Structure formats: C-alpha cells, structure tokens
Amino acid sequence: MTAGGPADSGADELTFRDPERADALRARLESLVDRADDSIRIVHVCGTHEQTIAEFGLRSILPDGLTVAMGPGCPVCVTDSAEVDEAVTLAESGKLVATYGDMLDVPGGDRSLAAVRDAGGDVEVVYSAADAVSLAAETDQEVVFFGVGFETTAAPTASVLRNDPPANFSVLSAHKYVPPAMDVVAAHPNTRVDGFLAAGNAATITGTEVFEPIAGTHDLPVVVGGFEPLDVLYALVELVEAIADDEPAVVNAYPRCVSATGNQAAQTALWDVFERVEGEWRGIAAVPDATLAIRPEYAAYDARERFDIEVDRDSETTECICGDIMAGHAAPRECPLFGEECTPASPVGACMVSDEGPCRIRQTFGEVRQ
Incomplete structure (x- = not known):
C-alpha cells in the first residue's frame, strides 16, 4: 500500500525521528481523510501505542475527522478485581506472591497487593516468570507467580511451566488473549470502530494471520503497527487508506519484527500450557475464549488447583468507569x-x-x- 514507513527510506540505518517524514505522513493522512465519505474512528489495542501517541503529541497533528481511541490494550487495566483478590488472599495466607511492579497498586475488591505487603505480607516484584522461578529455587516457601499480560508475557510463563520448575512454584494466571476482545469491541453497539491498530509486540508471537477473522467478520481493516512515532503515523496512514478504499484488509506495518505466522515456538509453548476460556475483562464483559487458563496437564503448577482460594466474584468499584x-x-x-x-x-x-x-x-x- 502506501510507501513512507520508518524502514522505507532505502538507507542502511532505520530512522525513527524524522520531522520531514512525519510531516509527509501527516499530509497523506489529511488527504486520505478528505477522500473518505465520513469521519473516521480508529481504535488501537495497546497501551504502548497510547503512550507514544500522548507523549509525542500525535493527536495534535491528526486531521479533523480522524479520531484515534484506546481500546482494551492495557493488561493491568483489564485484570479483573477478583483475580487481584485471589492474589491478595494467597499473600495473606502466607504464600510469597511474585508479580510485576505495576500490579502492586491495582485495587481489588478491598485491598491491593501493596497494602498486603505494607501489612507484612510476602509480595515481591519480579520482571518475568523466570525471576519468580529463581525465587522459588532459593526458598522452601510456596511461591506463586501472579501472571498478568497478553500473549507477549503469557508465552514466557508457559515456557517456565514446561521446564520443570521447583515443586514449591505455581502460577495464578490472569493472562488474557486479545483477538476475542477485539471482536467484542467491534460488535458492541456503543462503540464505533472503522479500523483497528493492533499491537506489534503481541503480533510478534501470534503473527498477522490471527486478525484475518476479525477483518472478515466485521468488514474492517486491521493494521499491525510498531511503537515509534513514525511507526504509529505510518500505521494510521495504512489504516485510513484501507478505510477510504473500503478494503477490510490485514496489513503488516511492522515487518521488521512481525511476520504472517508469528513465532511458532512461542505459540507451541503457549497452547501446550494454556487453553482459552471465558473470563472477565475488568469492567468490560465476560469475554469468550479470551482468558488463558492452565491446562489440566499442568494442574500441579496451577495455584487455583493447588490452593483453596475463595473470593467475592462481584467486587468491582462501581464509581470507576x-x-x-x-x-x-x-x-x-x-x-x-x-x-x-x-x-x-x-x-x-x-x-x-x-x-x-x-x-x-x-x-x-x-x-x-x-
């Protein structure tokens, strides 16, 4: 489709901060929006895309008639309060709960993991599931990894479970799978979606082919984009061009990292350990096939099978939208x-x-x- 992406200069070195190219992409966006029959609303599904858009002020240069909204692309945000409560319950019962730093302050129905840690509970910040395995290898205490995130973090979690972790290690899975949530957003009567900007990091695992059913079912384009400012602008040009041409295509605008079929080894690990089940995405809905549950073959490492965890499943903060x-x-x-x-x-x-x-x-x- 459109030339002019960050890697399309013909130079030996990638250039991501080029004002002239940014201006050319902005002008191309403006001409495409003018060509469209109506205003255009794009939904992206990645918090890192939102960071780039906000930090570099990209909305200030978007043409009138083009809106870019954030969808369910923040894994911390869509972790259900009941899942946080499960982690809190485990920490309060004497287990060492290891998780990512940005999960500590996420409120559950009553308390956060930070509050439990302040009260003397064992809560440790780790950077990966492998770090949690290392903690388990150094102690006799039960270590529970509170696994959060989409395909990019779920695949490494699966990898450690396939690699014979210590007997005192288990996983509380709150991992999510994004494509079914995109289906829910596209089908919702209160959400207008003319095209999706999909996350390049998750697509390194899944590949672009996973988005073909979404494009076909909802008759809208999906473009996989990277995270530099020029990556985002280039992906938006590809999306708006597809919308203006009424072409519900799946386009890879991040080819330096993403392929059509993705990382086959990571997919093998992911689907060997996890199965897709219906689960709550915080405040959104119970989304079919979008929560990753540990398969029975790995039940010995499933914290929900290993421990008695009773929590209130209806504990969401009502004032928060x-x-x-x-x-x-x-x-x-x-x-x-x-x-x-x-x-x-x-x-x-x-x-x-x-x-x-x-x-x-x-x-x-x-x-x-x-």
Whole structure:
C-alpha cells in the first residue's frame, strides 16, 4: 500500500525521528481523510501505542475527522478485581506472591497487593516468570507467580511451566488473549470502530494471520503497527487508506519484527500450557475464549488447583468507569473520579495505575499534548 514507513527510506540505518517524514505522513493522512465519505474512528489495542501517541503529541497533528481511541490494550487495566483478590488472599495466607511492579497498586475488591505487603505480607516484584522461578529455587516457601499480560508475557510463563520448575512454584494466571476482545469491541453497539491498530509486540508471537477473522467478520481493516512515532503515523496512514478504499484488509506495518505466522515456538509453548476460556475483562464483559487458563496437564503448577482460594466474584468499584474507557465507550475526562479522587498517587481504578493505563497517560501528558 502506501510507501513512507520508518524502514522505507532505502538507507542502511532505520530512522525513527524524522520531522520531514512525519510531516509527509501527516499530509497523506489529511488527504486520505478528505477522500473518505465520513469521519473516521480508529481504535488501537495497546497501551504502548497510547503512550507514544500522548507523549509525542500525535493527536495534535491528526486531521479533523480522524479520531484515534484506546481500546482494551492495557493488561493491568483489564485484570479483573477478583483475580487481584485471589492474589491478595494467597499473600495473606502466607504464600510469597511474585508479580510485576505495576500490579502492586491495582485495587481489588478491598485491598491491593501493596497494602498486603505494607501489612507484612510476602509480595515481591519480579520482571518475568523466570525471576519468580529463581525465587522459588532459593526458598522452601510456596511461591506463586501472579501472571498478568497478553500473549507477549503469557508465552514466557508457559515456557517456565514446561521446564520443570521447583515443586514449591505455581502460577495464578490472569493472562488474557486479545483477538476475542477485539471482536467484542467491534460488535458492541456503543462503540464505533472503522479500523483497528493492533499491537506489534503481541503480533510478534501470534503473527498477522490471527486478525484475518476479525477483518472478515466485521468488514474492517486491521493494521499491525510498531511503537515509534513514525511507526504509529505510518500505521494510521495504512489504516485510513484501507478505510477510504473500503478494503477490510490485514496489513503488516511492522515487518521488521512481525511476520504472517508469528513465532511458532512461542505459540507451541503457549497452547501446550494454556487453553482459552471465558473470563472477565475488568469492567468490560465476560469475554469468550479470551482468558488463558492452565491446562489440566499442568494442574500441579496451577495455584487455583493447588490452593483453596475463595473470593467475592462481584467486587468491582462501581464509581470507576475504567471498563467503559477500555472498551472505547468513554474518555478518561468523562469519569467523575478522574484527577480528583483518582490520581496516580491514589488510584481508585486500574486505568490510573499502570504506565499503559489510559487514565494515567492522560493525567501525565494532558488531553492533547502539542
């Protein structure tokens, strides 16, 4: 389709911060939007895309008639409060719970993992499932890895379970699988989606072919994009061109990292260990086939099978509209708690916790950064 991506200069070296190319892509966007029959609304499904868009002020150069909204692309934000409560319960019962740093302040129904740690519970920050395995190898205490994230973190979690971890190691899986959530967003009557900008990092695992059913079912294009400012602009050009041409195609705008079939070894590990089941995406819906549960063959390492964990499954904070924000139905400024009761220092909802959360990003960079 359109030439002019970050890797399309013909030079030996990739260039990502080129104002002239950015201006050319902006001009191309403007001409394509003018060509379209109506205004265009694109939904992206990656918190890192939102970070790039906000930090570099890309919305300030988008043409009138083009809206780019964030969908369910922050794994911390869509981790259900009941899943947080399970981790809290395990930590309170004497288990060592290891998880990523941005999960500590995510509120559950009553307490966060940070609150449990402040009260003397064993909660450790790790950077990977492998780090949690190392903790288990150094202690006789039960170590539970609270596994959160999409395909990019689920595949490494699967890998450690296939590699005979210590007997005192288990996983509390809150891993999610993105494509079915995109189906839910596209089909929702309150969400207008003319095209999806898909996450290049997850697509390194899944490949681009996984998005073909979404494009076909909903008759809209899906473009896989990278994370540099020029990557995002180039992917938006590809999307708007496909929309203007009424072409529901799947386009790879991140070919330096993503292929059609993805990482086959990672997929083998992922689907050997996990199966897709229905599960709650925080505040959005119970999404079919979008939660990754540990298969019975690995039940010895499944914290839910190993321990008695009883939590309230209906403990969501009612005032928070994080679910509507993640589903693309609302903007952070529409939440009555935003910037007042809910801030990065004192988050009420999960969208204000993570660096990939839309509320935290909006609080950090403002409504439209120039």
